[in-house]
Amino acid sequence: MVNYAFTPPLAAAKEIHVEHTGNWRGLLPIVLVNFLFNVITIGFYRFWGKTKVRRYLWRHTVLDGTRLEYTGTGLELFFGFLVAAAIFFVVALGGEFMFGQSADPTTLMIYNLSFFAFIVLFTGFAVYRARNYRLSRSNWRGIRGGMSGSAWRHALRWLGYNVLIILSLGFALPWVRTRLQTPLAKQSQFGGTNLQFNAPVGPLYRPFLICLAATMAMFVFVGLLIVLSIYLSSEAVSAIMDEAKSAIETDFKQSISYGVGAVLGIIAVLFIGFFYVGIAAIFSCYFSFELRHFLNHTGYQEMAVKIDADAKSLIKLALGNFLLTLFTLGICYPLAQLRNFKFFINRMSFDGALNIDAILQSSQDKPQTGEGWAEMFDVGNV
Amino acid sequence: MTKGLYFDGKSARQQEVDVRLTGQFVEFTDGTGRLDESWPMTELWTPERKVAAGRPVTLACHDREDARLTIEDLTFADALLGQAPNLGRGMLAGPERGKQVAIVFALLLFCLAGGAAILHFYAAPMARVIPVAWVAPLGDQAFGLLVGKNRLCKSDDADRIIRQMAGKFAHTLGQMPPVEILIADTKTVNAFALPGGRIIFMRGIIDKMDNPNEFAAVLAHEMAHVAERHPTVAYIRVMGFRAILSIITSGTGVFENIGEVGSLLAMLSYSRKYEADADRLAFKQLAAQEIDPRGLANLFRKMQKQKKEKRKMEKRKNKQATKKENNISIDIIDYFSTHPAITERIATAEAEFARNGHTGAGLNDTDWQAIKRVCG
Numbered sequence: 001m002v003n004y005a006f007t008p009p010l011a012a013a014k015e016i017h018v019e020h021t022g023n024w025r026g027l028l029p030i031v032l033v034n035f036l037f038n039v040i041t042i043g044f045y046r047f048w049g050k051t052k053v054r055r056y057l058w059r060h061t062v063l064d065g066t067r068l069e070y071t072g073t074g075l076e077l078f079f080g081f082l083v084a085a086a087i088f089f090v091v092a093l094g095g096e097f098m099f100g101q102s103a104d105p106t107t108l109m110i111y112n113l114s115f116f117a118f119i120v121l122f123t124g125f126a127v128y129r130a131r132n133y134r135l136s137r138s139n140w141r142g143i144r145g146g147m148s149g150s151a152w153r154h155a156l157r158w159l160g161y162n163v164l165i166i167l168s169l170g171f172a173l174p175w176v177r178t179r180l181q182t183p184l185a186k187q188s189q190f191g192g193t194n195l196q197f198n199a200p201v202g203p204l205y206r207p208f209l210i211c212l213a214a215t216m217a218m219f220v221f222v223g224l225l226i227v228l229s230i231y232l233s234s235e236a237v238s239a240i241m242d243e244a245k246s247a248i249e250t251d252f253k254q255s256i257s258y259g260v261g262a263v264l265g266i267i268a269v270l271f272i273g274f275f276y277v278g279i280a281a282i283f284s285c286y287f288s289f290e291l292r293h294f295l296n297h298t299g300y301q302e303m304a305v306k307i308d309a310d311a312k313s314l315i316k317l318a319l320g321n322f323l324l325t326l327f328t329l330g331i332c333y334p335l336a337q338l339r340n341f342k343f344f345i346n347r348m349s350f351d352g353a354l355n356i357d358a359i360l361q362s363s364q365d366k367p368q369t370g371e372g373w374a375e376m377f378d379v380g381n382v
Numbered sequence: 383m384t385k386g387l388y389f390d391g392k393s394a395r396q397q398e399v400d401v402r403l404t405g406q407f408v409e410f411t412d413g414t415g416r417l418d419e420s421w422p423m424t425e426l427w428t429p430e431r432k433v434a435a436g437r438p439v440t441l442a443c444h445d446r447e448d449a450r451l452t453i454e455d456l457t458f459a460d461a462l463l464g465q466a467p468n469l470g471r472g473m474l475a476g477p478e479r480g481k482q483v484a485i486v487f488a489l490l491l492f493c494l495a496g497g498a499a500i501l502h503f504y505a506a507p508m509a510r511v512i513p514v515a516w517v518a519p520l521g522d523q524a525f526g527l528l529v530g531k532n533r534l535c536k537s538d539d540a541d542r543i544i545r546q547m548a549g550k551f552a553h554t555l556g557q558m559p560p561v562e563i564l565i566a567d568t569k570t571v572n573a574f575a576l577p578g579g580r581i582i583f584m585r586g587i588i589d590k591m592d593n594p595n596e597f598a599a600v601l602a603h604e605m606a607h608v609a610e611r612h613p614t615v616a617y618i619r620v621m622g623f624r625a626i627l628s629i630i631t632s633g634t635g636v637f638e639n640i641g642e643v644g645s646l647l648a649m650l651s652y653s654r655k656y657e658a659d660a661d662r663l664a665f666k667q668l669a670a671q672e673i674d675p676r677g678l679a680n681l682f683r684k685m686q687k688q689k690k691e692k693r694k695m696e697k698r699k700n701k702q703a704t705k706k707e708n709n710i711s712i713d714i715i716d717y718f719s720t721h722p723a724i725t726e727r728i729a730t731a732e733a734e735f736a737r738n739g740h741t742g743a744g745l746n747d748t749d750w751q752a753i754k755r756v757c758g
Contacts, residue, residue: 059430069429069450082493089497089626093625139450141394142392142449143389143394144448191394356396357395360394361448
């Protein structure tokens with residue numbers, strides 16, 4: 001029999017406000033100390049460094065006057081990594097020795113495809129497990145999050161949908177990412193309540209096609225630059241050769257052509273590098289649009305998320321983050337994460353009200369170790 | 383007494399409470415008698431990592447995992463720190479923190495040592511069970527890299543003579559994979575065995591030989607490498623070390639070279655042991671055919687002499703500071719690879735001769751000339 005006498009009445013649902021109070025001055029010392037310790041420990045400190053960054057980002061997220069907490073530890077990340085690394089090591093080394101050196105092209109092809117499938121499958125697994133770990137270590141008013149579905153089911157979906165991306169030559173990307181995000185979001189819980197998510201794919205195709213067109217334009221531009229450089233270099237070489245035709249010994253001629261070859265090689269590498277950087281920059285803009293779209297179609301209880309951000313501000317955010325990460329060789333990536341947190345959280349509002357008292361603790365067990373597979377495959381942005 | 387907010391970890395509902403410190407406990411009550419809790423100071427921790435003076439405090443208790451008590455009163459932190467100074471030094475202050483660091487480093491060392499031990503003890507048995515067909519493509523790749531476009535020298539006489547000698551050696555070695563012996567037309571002074579059973583002589587080393595027993599010693603040495611699957615063992619170890627180090631340092635591209643350097647050092651240090659093993663088996667093969675084991679010593683002496691002369695010339699040329707750095711690195715590599723080993727190996731060959739006294743040449747003069755002329 002339930003004793004109602006000791007249960008206070010539920011408060012009415014209320015409108016809530018969220019803000020991010022972090023700033024780069026607060027995070028930069030953490031980033032620099034992490035970098036220093038990473039150097040000293042040949043990268044081994046990263047589990048603890050990542051935890052410190054998360055703790056900062058979470059702590060400065062204030063929802064209805066209460067700070068979010070991150071309760072994960074570096075040791076949990078480290079243990080998770082050890083387990084994943086041991087399994088990966090055995091599979092990769094065993095596969096390499098049994099089939100990786102095979103002279104039979106069919107065996108080699110099947111092995112390479114299987115290994116690729118293994119990597120993709122476990123990447124999907126890693127994405128799900130990492131999300132579960134992060135949610136389970138996120139605490140607000142004593143309530144934590146979690147995932148209510150199966151990581152293996154998500155991994156299989158991930159594998160299938162990634163094959164579709166390849167078969168569609170990339171055109172299915174927005175559709176696939178929305179299809180993968182849907183169960184991920186719907187199975188995400190805060191307390192015992194799942195998030196709601198219902199994002200249509202259509203609106204994502206406009207920014208996607210614009211990014212694709214920009215990539216094509218850049219491809220043509222870089223291609224023309226390469227052709228032009230080769231043409232100009234070959235002209236210069238023939239001029240030198242013609243001028244000193246009789247005097248130059250064969251060896252010397254050969255060394256000139258080797259030199260020119262090397263210069264052309266460097267030009268080509270630079271242009272190809274520029275091309276890759278360009279693609280990454282363009283698609284970082286797309287992913288910002290996508291995140292806004294996904295957030296705008298997320299809800300919790302009777303509350304719907306709204307993000308007030310126009311295209312210009314999204315592009316500015318994405319390119320700023322991209323350049324910040326590129327020019328600091330990834331060291332200041334946490335500052336880019338901070339910019340993302342501040343941008344989206346400070347522009348976030350909620351349609352509808354939240355019944356805080358109705359949020360009950362999650363009944364799910366917390367995972368004991370964290371994100372090993374995500375660490376192995378370098379997935380998960382935070 | 384001060385005001386605080388309590389979250390019981392069962393729902394997100396907040397409850398206003400009166401909080402007071404009693405020396406050993408933090409006590410709080412909602413004033414109605416429904417909520418009346420005491421958290422021992424020794425069980426307290428804070429998700430903020432540490433309590434800072436003059437700032438709001440959030441407290442948790444180890445046996446109430448998700449419950450939280452927050453106190454906005456800025457003077458409370460000072461009072462709390464007065465009674466529980468550990469909370470101001472972080473969650474894992476003092477011996478606890480040291481313990482965690484020790485556990486982590488012990489685990490790291492355990493993983494590295496465990497991985498290294500597995501590779502050390504099991505690489506050789508693994509190399510024995512891996513079929514030759516699996517490692518042959520590796521040998522092909524290495525062959526392409528080392529021999530490249532150099533011509534392969536061939537003559538029926540030389541082939542027959544070398545095959546006969548190799549056959550006799552194989553008989554002494556017992557069970558071993560099939561061997562293919564090739565001579566590449568390049569002035570490089572070297573000979574090596576590749577994964578899959580291929581042995582390559584560079585013309586340069588044959589040019590350096592004055593006596594057939596030197597050729598016999600080198601062939602016996604390389605045959606021993608093939609019989610012991612040394613190239614495959616080395617490959618397993620290098621790949622293993624590289625995998626362990628690259629996994630541990632993954633996600634930090636700056637440190638990728640550490641994996642490379644580590645595996646190189648591992649390979650070089652192991653190669654010294656392989657050379658000693660191969661010499662021991664080579665002496666066994668030579669003894670079975672009553673061939674003079676000093677062939678190996680003579681060849682090494684010539685290489686040592688040539689190396690010294692080359693080094694003198696280099697030293698004369700390179701007096702700039704930057705070049706000195708390069709020499710230091712060459713010295714280090716030499717130390718790990720061959721430098722002390724050559725002197726030891728010459729001494730071992732001499733000792734073997736002193737023991738068995740064999741003076742055979744291994745080939746008659748006609749056969750020896752057929753090999754010397756094989757590249758024309």
